[in-house]
Amino acid sequence: MKPVLTESSAGIYCPPGGFYIDPRRRVPTAIVTHAHMDHFRPGGQEDYCSSSSVGLMRLRLRGKPKVTGIEFGRRLEFGEVTVSFHPAGHILGSSQVRVESGGQVWVVSGDYKRGEDPSCEPFEVVPCDTFVTEATFARSAAAWRPGAEVIAEISEWWRENRRAKKVSVLYCYVLGKLQRILAGLSALDAGREVYIHRDAELYNECYRRAGFQLAPTRVVPRKLNGLSLEGALVLAPPKYLQSSWYRRFGDTVTAFASGWMALEDPCKFGYEKGFALSDHADWSELVRTIEETGARSIVTCHGDASELDAYLRSQGYSVSSLPRA
Ligand SMILES: [Zn+2]
Ligand SMILES: [Zn+2]
8 A cells, every 4th residue: 555645855745645744845835734933944836724824824934925724624635635634732723634545544743732722723633544743742751730720820920020020021932832821811810911022923913813812912112212111021032032132121030931841940041930831742642642543553753752652662553654755
């Protein structure tokens, strides 16, 4: 039986359909799971993604990209191959890609999580024969607490810093994590305005347009011109962890929100505090998801999956890489 998906130098390739999934190089036809930069390349002829990813993709692709949005669950034909998008629960519009050909069903997970997230569509289990799963945190030590609990801690940290007249500067990825925090805070600190780095502004608009409720935000001006940020919460991407950028706010406290904060010391990265908030599946979510798909053939990618691969083999799964194109 011919493989439905293969590994090529440009990424995952579907020979009978003639398309790539999350290509690493510029390709004619790409199926894109989500708008994080490690999942697509600008400059191809045509990109397909979920409808709710289109706005984010347009922001990230240069020039006049041809981006086609497909509703979740709608079937698309590429020759004899049927493709559909299904929510992955990672960021707005993030998808798993279901590929059916010759009676076989393959699912490429993209990045995903199972934990509750008020800023994106929840993960959907898609039954399949072969499941190509991400493995960013495929180690048994990775175990997340519920996101709502962590965001409540962020809110409490902000409250304490506010009382001490300090500025809370919370670093996080600017697409996905930042909006998840804003969505969580909108329920906890209703109406309280959050300052954001300008890099986040257009992404926030995409989320609001898609109907997700975020806390009200204001962009930190390039020049403060006497504006006091005392007691404020500022969200910014990690590349602005430079004292020249945040010291001008006054008396600051810094923190980082990331899954890595469950496994590493925030001081190692230059932060005073860490909040363990991940948009990837932890060990138990990976194992549970693999079981729920019913797939017996598993391909792991993105990250060191040696511990997960060994565990799955011990459970009788067939674990392999994609065949070379
Ligand atoms: Zn991602
Ligand atoms: Zn990724």
